[in-house]
Amino acid sequence: xxxxxxxxxxxxxxxxxxxxxxxxxxxxxxxxxxxxxxxxxxxxxxxxxxxxxxxxxxxxxxxxxxxxxxxxxxxxxxxxxxxxxxxxxxxxxxxxxxxxxxxxxxxxxxxxxxxxxxxxxxxxxxxxxxxxxxxxxxxxxxxxxxxxxxxxxxxxxxxxxxxxxxxxxxxxxxxxxxxxxxxxxxxxxxxxxxxxxxxxxxxxxxxxxxxxxxxxxxxxxxxxxxxxxxxxxxxxxxxxxxxxxxxxxxxxxxxxxxxxxxxxxxxxxxxxxxxxxx
Amino acid sequence: xxxxxxxxxxxxxxxxxxxxxxxxxxxxxxxxxxxxxxxxxxxxxxxxxxxxxxxxxxxxxxxxxxxxxxxxxxxxxxxxxxxxxxxxxxxxxxxxxxxxxxxxxxxxxxxxxxxxxxxxxxxxxxxxxxxxxxxxxxxxxxxxxxxxxxxxxxxxxxxxxxxxxxxxxxxxxxxxxxxxxxxxxxxxxxxxxxxxxxxxxxxxxxxxxxxxxxxxxxxxxxxxxxxxxxxxxxxxxxxxxxxxxxxxxxxxxxxxxxxxxxxxxxxxxxxxxxxxxx
Numbered sequence: 001x002x003x004x005x006x007x008x009x010x011x012x013x014x015x016x017x018x019x020x021x022x023x024x025x026x027x028x029x030x031x032x033x034x035x036x037x038x039x040x041x042x043x044x045x046x047x048x049x050x051x052x053x054x055x056x057x058x059x060x061x062x063x064x065x066x067x068x069x070x071x072x073x074x075x076x077x078x079x080x081x082x083x084x085x086x087x088x089x090x091x092x093x094x095x096x097x098x099x100x101x102x103x104x105x106x107x108x109x110x111x112x113x114x115x116x117x118x119x120x121x122x123x124x125x126x127x128x129x130x131x132x133x134x135x136x137x138x139x140x141x142x143x144x145x146x147x148x149x150x151x152x153x154x155x156x157x158x159x160x161x162x163x164x165x166x167x168x169x170x171x172x173x174x175x176x177x178x179x180x181x182x183x184x185x186x187x188x189x190x191x192x193x194x195x196x197x198x199x200x201x202x203x204x205x206x207x208x209x210x211x212x213x214x215x216x217x218x219x220x221x222x223x224x225x226x227x228x229x230x231x232x233x234x235x236x237x238x239x240x241x242x243x244x245x246x247x248x249x250x251x252x253x254x255x256x257x258x259x260x261x262x263x264x265x266x267x268x269x270x271x272x273x274x275x276x277x278x
Numbered sequence: 279x280x281x282x283x284x285x286x287x288x289x290x291x292x293x294x295x296x297x298x299x300x301x302x303x304x305x306x307x308x309x310x311x312x313x314x315x316x317x318x319x320x321x322x323x324x325x326x327x328x329x330x331x332x333x334x335x336x337x338x339x340x341x342x343x344x345x346x347x348x349x350x351x352x353x354x355x356x357x358x359x360x361x362x363x364x365x366x367x368x369x370x371x372x373x374x375x376x377x378x379x380x381x382x383x384x385x386x387x388x389x390x391x392x393x394x395x396x397x398x399x400x401x402x403x404x405x406x407x408x409x410x411x412x413x414x415x416x417x418x419x420x421x422x423x424x425x426x427x428x429x430x431x432x433x434x435x436x437x438x439x440x441x442x443x444x445x446x447x448x449x450x451x452x453x454x455x456x457x458x459x460x461x462x463x464x465x466x467x468x469x470x471x472x473x474x475x476x477x478x479x480x481x482x483x484x485x486x487x488x489x490x491x492x493x494x495x496x497x498x499x500x501x502x503x504x505x506x507x508x509x510x511x512x513x514x515x516x517x518x519x520x521x522x523x524x525x526x527x528x529x530x531x532x533x534x535x536x537x538x539x540x541x542x543x544x545x546x547x548x549x550x551x552x553x554x555x556x
Contacts, residue, residue: 118488182476183483187494195546197526198460205461210396212497216465219490220550224543242531248475253520265502268473272498
C-alpha cells in the first residue's frame, strides 16, 4: 500500500490519516475535501497534499470515504471510472445497508469493503483529529462474502486496522445496522431527548447539575448534520429500538416502588459492566 | 469549628472529611459508621477516630449525615438528646423534603440545615473518597428561612462549602426535589433503562459499543441500595419527569424524518452547552 486517498478530512478521516502515520505508513496521504477542511488538514500536517476526487482516486491503493453518509452515497456514484482495479474502496459510514448496496450497484472495477469504526467525539472537524481515536475500539467490516477479507487489498487494510489499535468485528450490513440502532442511535436520541426535555420542562435544573447529567447529555452536543443521514438510512431499526427503550422506561415508571426496579438495576449494572469488559 | 462528626463514612462522607482537611481544617474528625467502613476510613487516614453515635455527637460542632436517605431519617430520630445547642446538624441526602420535615419534627435543641452536594461517582465507599469531589460542583442548601444561613454555626458551614471549592445554591426543599428529578433522577433511570433494554433486546450490541454508549451507561453501574430511598422519597416528581422524558422520546420517534428532529437536536445541544457553562 503506497498511496491513500482520504475523501472527507474531518474528525474520522483526519484521525485515520494520523493513525496511519503513527502506525508507520510511509506512503502518500492525499486529502479530498472542502476548501476549509483541506486548509485545516494541511496546516495541521494531517495530509501530504490535496487533490480533487478525479485526480486523487486514480493514484490510490486505498480510497477511504469518511464523509457523512449522504455524501458517501454521492461519491460512490463517481468512483467507477476513476478507481484502479487493484484498489480497495472502503468507508467509515455509521450505517451500512444503504452504502453497501449503493457500492454494489455502482462500483464494479475494484473491490469495495464496508467499514465502521466505533469511535468518535461530539466535536467535528480535523482540528479534533487524534491518532489514538481508534485504539481499543471495535472496527466493523461488512464483507458481502467471507472471501472478501482474503484479497490482497483487503488483507493490507486489515493489517492497517490492527496497526491503528482497533479490533475488527465482522458483521453483515443488516446485522450491523440492527446492533448500532441500540448501541449508538438510541443512546444519541436518549441523550438528545433528555437535554431537550429538561430544557423544555425544567431549565433551572442546570443549577443542580451533577456529573451524571454531564455524562448523559454529552451526546446531545452532537451535530444534527451527521444524524439526519443516520436516521434516514436506519429509520425502521431506530424506531424499533426506541420503542423497546420507551417500553423499558414505562416499566420503570410503573415499578418505582416495587422489587422489579431492583431487578432492572441489577440487569443494567451487569450489562454496563460487560460493556466495560469486566 | 473544632470537631466534626461524620455519620456514614462512604464516598460522600469520606470525601467531605478529606476535603475539610485539604481546606485546612485542623480540628477533630470523628467517624460514625459500620465496622468495615470505619476500618477502611481509619486505614486511609480519612478520619481521626471512630465512635458510636452517642459518643461522637455530643462532642461535635458540626454533625454531617452522609448515609443513604433512609438511614439519615433513622439517625435524625436519635439526635435530639445528644446534640450540643450550638451545633449544626446538616446532611448530604439526595432528596430533601422527607429529611427536612423529619428534622423539623425531631430536632429542636440545635439548628438543622438540609444540604445536597451535587457530586458523586458510580462507585461507593470511602476507598473512592476524593478531596476534590465537591470542587466546581453545586452544593444545595435548603434553609427553612433565609435567616437560617446567618447563624454562627451556619456561617461557619458556608465557609467550609466555599473552602472545599463547591458553590452554594439555596433552594426550598420542594423546589430542590423537583429540579433534581430532572437533573439527577431521570438521568439515572434513563441510563438504567438503556442498559436494561439493550441487555434484553440486543445484548450482542456490546460488540459495537462506542464511547457514546459508555458515557450513557455509566450511571447504570450505580447501586440500587441508594436509589431505592431516592425513588421512595421523590416518587411523584420522578413519575412526572419520567413522563416528560418519555413523551419527548415518543415525539422524536414520530419525527425521525421531519424537520422537528433538527429543532430538537438544536434545543438539546444548546442546553447541553449551557450545562457546561458555555
